[in-house]
Amino acid sequence: MSRIARRVKDKRVLRLVRRYLQAGIMIDGLSTPRTEGTPQGSPLSPLLSNILLDELDKELEARGHRFCRYADDVTVYVKSEAAGKRVMDSLEKFLTKRLRLIVNREKSAVARPWERTFLGYSFTREARPRTRISPKSMERLKQKLKPEWKKGRGRSVKATIVRLNQIIIGWASYYRLAELVWPIKKLDSWIRRRIRWIIWRQWKTPKTRLKKLLKMGMPYHVAKATAYNNAGPWRASGLPGLQAVYPNKVLKQMGLRSLLDEYRRFAYSM
Numbered sequence: 001m002s003r004i005a006r007r008v009k010d011k012r013v014l015r016l017v018r019r020y021l022q023a024g025i026m027i028d029g030l031s032t033p034r035t036e037g038t039p040q041g042s043p044l045s046p047l048l049s050n051i052l053l054d055e056l057d058k059e060l061e062a063r064g065h066r067f068c069r070y071a072d073d074v075t076v077y078v079k080s081e082a083a084g085k086r087v088m089d090s091l092e093k094f095l096t097k098r099l100r101l102i103v104n105r106e107k108s109a110v111a112r113p114w115e116r117t118f119l120g121y122s123f124t125r126e127a128r129p130r131t132r133i134s135p136k137s138m139e140r141l142k143q144k145l146k147p148e149w150k151k152g153r154g155r156s157v158k159a160t161i162v163r164l165n166q167i168i169i170g171w172a173s174y175y176r177l178a179e180l181v182w183p184i185k186k187l188d189s190w191i192r193r194r195i196r197w198i199i200w201r202q203w204k205t206p207k208t209r210l211k212k213l214l215k216m217g218m219p220y221h222v223a224k225a226t227a228y229n230n231a232g233p234w235r236a237s238g239l240p241g242l243q244a245v246y247p248n249k250v251l252k253q254m255g256l257r258s259l260l261d262e263y264r265r266f267a268y269s270m
Contacts, residue, residue, distance in 0.1 A: 003051055020044055046071060052099060059094060068118060075118045084110035124180055132180035138187060141171060145194070152198040158255065160198060164191065165257045172262035176270065181260070188259040195256060196246050197237035216245040 001018060008014060021038060024031035038045040049071050060067045060076065067076040078084050088110055095101045113123045117134040124130045152160040203209045209227035214220065218241065226241030236242060
């Protein structure tokens with residue numbers, strides 16, 4: 001509040017901000033006093049964060065460091081491990097004593113850029129580093145899609161594709177700054193195979209599978225070998241026979257957006 005008062009002279013605004021910060025928290029229907037922080041989801045939170053941490057930005061600029069900060073997530077780039085440790089210690093003292101903040105040591109580290117993640121991104125280990133999607137971010141996407149695959153067994157493939165498209169577009173938009181493309185291609189292929197996996201499971205019995213494959217124009221001997229194979233659903237989804245009747249082109253006609261195409265659309269529009 002003292003930092004806001006340095007710039008804002010209108011007492012009504014200051015009173016409003018203070019009341020917002022002192023508003024109680026509803027726990028089990030009862031109002032509990034707030035002793036620290038801002039209301040969760042409040043638009044005031046990032047604003048106050050920037051007001052407070054502006055002093056940190058100015059300090060890093062004065063030292064000549066290259067850095068990125070988003071809210072309370074900060075990455076500082078220096079030339080050596082020794083310099084990294086020195087900067088880490090000095091910044092911790094600055095944040096603790098000057099701004100009265102606590103540094104989360106468990107989430108903080110001195111490491112190579114390609115070993116760390118910042119806002120879901122990381123770097124390649126090359127002479128000229130490129131931005132890439134961190135492995136953790138890719139795994140989080142797979143975990144996010146897990147419920148959709150489970151629901152997909154009992155609903156139409158079209159409904160599953162509609163839901164997938166929402167996630168694909170949002171994800172591609174966020175990671176449009178990534179320069180390394182092959183992980184996106186890999187995820188794209190994985191999503192298409194999952195759609196085939198759902199289709200195969202929905203057909204359930206070998207008899208139904210044979211009937212469906214023949215209806216889609218597959219030769220009888222190939223259809224029978226595919227329908228009556230002993231592979232599980234996941235292995236079956238990668239069989240040439242199923243890929244032949246549900247190639248990428250057909251899945252696109254069914255409405256499935258390509259993660260790679262969406263990424264390129266957003267990346268080239270910048």
